[in-house]
Amino acid sequence: MRRILVALGVLAVGATLAWAASHESYPRPGKPSKSYTIGVLVPQLTNPHFLGQAYGYMDEAERLGAKVILHDAGGYQYLDKQIAQIEDLIASKVDAICLVAVSGPGTVPVVDRAAAAGIPVVNVNVMTNNEKVAIRIRSDDTVIGETMARFLHERLKKGSVVMQSGPAGASAFELRAKSFRAWIEKNTPGIKILGERHSLNTPDQGLKNMEDFLQTFPQIDAVYNSADFVAIGAAQALKAAGKAGKVMIVTADFQPDTERMVREGVVTQAVVQQPVTMGRWAIRAAVNILEKREVPKLLYTPILSVTKDDVATVDLSTVRAPAGWKPK
Amino acid sequence: MTADSDTAVAAAPRPRLLPFAWDRVALPGFILLMGLVFGSLNPNFFSWTNLTNVARQSSVLALLSIGQTFAIVSGGIDLSVGSLLAVVSVLGSMQLVAFGLVPGVVGGILAATLAGAVSGLLIARTRIPPFIVTLGMLSLARGTAFTVTGGMPVVGLPTEIQWIGAGSLGPLPVPGVIAAVAFVGAHWLLRRTSFGRYVYAMGGNEAAAIAAGINVRWHKFFVYCLSGFCAGVAGIVITSRTLSGQPTVGETLELYAIAAVVIGGTRLGGGDGSLIRTLFGVIVIAVLGNGLNLINVSSYIQLIVIGAIIIVAVGFDLWRRERRA
Incomplete structure (x- = not known):
């Protein structure tokens, strides 16, 4: 009980820290009289982001008296497996499905089948291209990019920035980079964007990109990163060049390595999504749909901005599963 | 020696401990048992929707x-088939988008058959073992699928293609019918044609097959063309089920x-085997995956169970052979 109260207190502080122009809350509905069975599909549980989300689904379902059937595709490459998992959920006549799609276009036919079977689909985090979903719940990637831009506007005011925009053609990363650039160009004439690079979201790619940037441009004041792994690579390159802490790093997402580097002052700002919140809201939306209540077509979960100053106090209960938690 | 080859059955003395052909009923019995267990734990298991699933x-x-x-x-192996799915998915989809239904389907199947032909040519004409040639093809094909798409899915496919993966012929699902027809055709090819007999012969003893005047090179080449062709048809089914070209699809499916x-x-060594057995093997893996999903067993446990079954099944088979020998 005390832990919950502390968590709530920290949550209030955390919420004021966030600049997010997203939906502030999506309240828990009353406990339904019936126990619903909800199928949940995530791409990869080895990613802490989805482990946190799994916790959100499970814990929220328990509070609403619902049962969760959790399926892990085991990686974004296993589209055929996720399709089979959805078909099996349809055959077991679950009441609703929460889907984090491993592929936008690839999940279109199977979501059609769920719709044909009368099973509502709550689309979470990674979007399917099928328009027949009942509701979409995700972070607003435009806000993520703008939050980083605002931060540099306030902290840096004047200087040169390079951009690591992550995988080309991946919509979430593209949106972040685009909105970052647009906000800077519109509001901060003092900040110049020197160059932009697309690459896979891996540390070695980030390292290589940053090394090349350092060779190309003699004066770099900040590095924008669409995703966490390229940011970690950039940090390594800056450390090797003796510039860690002198060049600002802003990045999206918050894995344990990112957290350590924020504490060390190497990563200046991390804009953090709330996967636990995504899971909770998805279950709430599913229950609302099943109880024949109106739901919006789209919900944006809030984001947090974390810096060295608040990394010790920021509430991560909406970001990560409790330490040692495992899905049953 | 196997119970499937008629002469062997006639020649082998009936072992006392095994009064009837265990190998003919062991797997069907196991499948029945799985069905009973899954069916009692989740009544939806036997629903028509699920069986068609x-x-x-x-x-x-x-x-x-x-x-x-x-x-x-034939004494070889084909490790490339999972990656060939990706090649078909990607190239087939591109052709579907550009030229329409029939050119897309034919082009996709041709692409995989051609890749199989390349493997077959290398295996037939050089001394590089099939394991190595098809391992190389695995990487080559996957790399090709990624290169031509830049890693992104191919979209905008004509929706008529969905019939292959999602459609029904009367009460029967189309992909199931395709697989059934393929099984019957392949069984006939392996059992009733000279090509099939040569495949057994060269798998059993290649030197003897050559000495007997069989054109081993030609038939080896054809075996890998056939494997590529099958991967091509499978690739069309998966393209239809995903309504997109996916360079990542099919990973580890070869295993x-x-x-x-x-x-x-x-037997992995060659010279022995039948498509009826393979059919049962496929059903075991499919029912296991589906049933465990239906009773909500985690996919990690599923991997463990499938691994154990592979070892137990082969162990049982060897034990049975020794008993008989």
Whole structure:
């Protein structure tokens, strides 16, 4: 009980820290009289982001008296497996499905089948291209990019920035980079964007990109990163060049390595999504749909901005599963 | 020696401890048992929707396993089939978008058959072992699929293609019918044609087959063309099920195809095996995956169970052979 109260207190502080122009809350509905069975599909549980989300689904379902059937595709490459998992959920006549799609276009036919079977689909985090979903719940990637831009506007005011925009053609990363650039160009004439690079979201790619940037441009004041792994690579390159802490790093997402580097002052700002919140809201939306209540077509979960100053106090209960938690 | 080859059955003395052909009923019995367990734990298991689901989901594995059976019986192996799916998915989709339904389907199947022909040519004409040639093809094909798409899915496919993966012929799901027809055709090819007899012969003893005047090179080449063709048809089914071209699709499926063949009781060394056994192997893997999903067993446990079954099935098969010998 005390832990919950502390968590709530920290949550209030955390919420004021966030600049997010997203939906502030999506309240828990009353406990339904019936126990619903909800199928949940995530791409990869080895990613802490989805482990946190799994916790959100499970814990929220328990509070609403619902049962969760959790399926892990085991990686974004296993589209055929996720399709089979959805078909099996349809055959077991679950009441609703929460889907984090491993592929936008690839999940279109199977979501059609769920719709044909009368099973509502709550689309979470990674979007399917099928328009027949009942509701979409995700972070607003435009806000993520703008939050980083605002931060540099306030902290840096004047200087040169390079951009690591992550995988080309991946919509979430593209949106972040685009909105970052647009906000800077519109509001901060003092900040110049020197160059932009697309690459896979891996540390070695980030390292290589940053090394090349350092060779190309003699004066770099900040590095924008669409995703966490390229940011970690950039940090390594800056450390090797003796510039860690002198060049600002802003990045999206918050894995344990990112957290350590924020504490060390190497990563200046991390804009953090709330996967636990995504899971909770998805279950709430599913229950609302099943109880024949109106739901919006789209919900944006809030984001947090974390810096060295608040990394010790920021509430991560909406970001990560409790330490040692495992899905049953 | 196997119970499937008629002469062997006639020649082998009936062992006392095994009063009847255990190998003919062991797998069907196991499948029945799984059905009873899953059915009692989740009544939806026996629903028509679910049974057609199993047929749809297993059709891709079934098609790959048919090609794999020929490769293994001939004394080889084909590791490239999972990656060939990606090649078909990507190239087939591009052609579907550009030229329409028939050119897309034919082009996709041709692409995989051609890749199989390249493997077959290398295996037939050089001394590089099939394991190495098809391992190389695995990487080559996957790399090609990624290169031509830049890693992104191909979209905008004509929706008529969905009929292949999602459609029905009367009450029967189309991909299940495709797999069934392929099984019958392949069984006939392996059992009733001279090509099939030569496949057994060269798998059993290649030197003897050559001495007997069999054109081993030509038939080896044809085995891998056939495996590529099967992967091509499977690739079209998966393209239809995903309504997009996916360069990542089919990863590790080649291992499940090999697993299906050996669970069925076909020896990895070659010269022995049948498509009926492979069919049972495919059903075991498909029903297991589906049933465990239906009773909400985590996919990690599923991997453990499938691994254990591969070892137990092959162990049982060896034990039975020794008893008989």
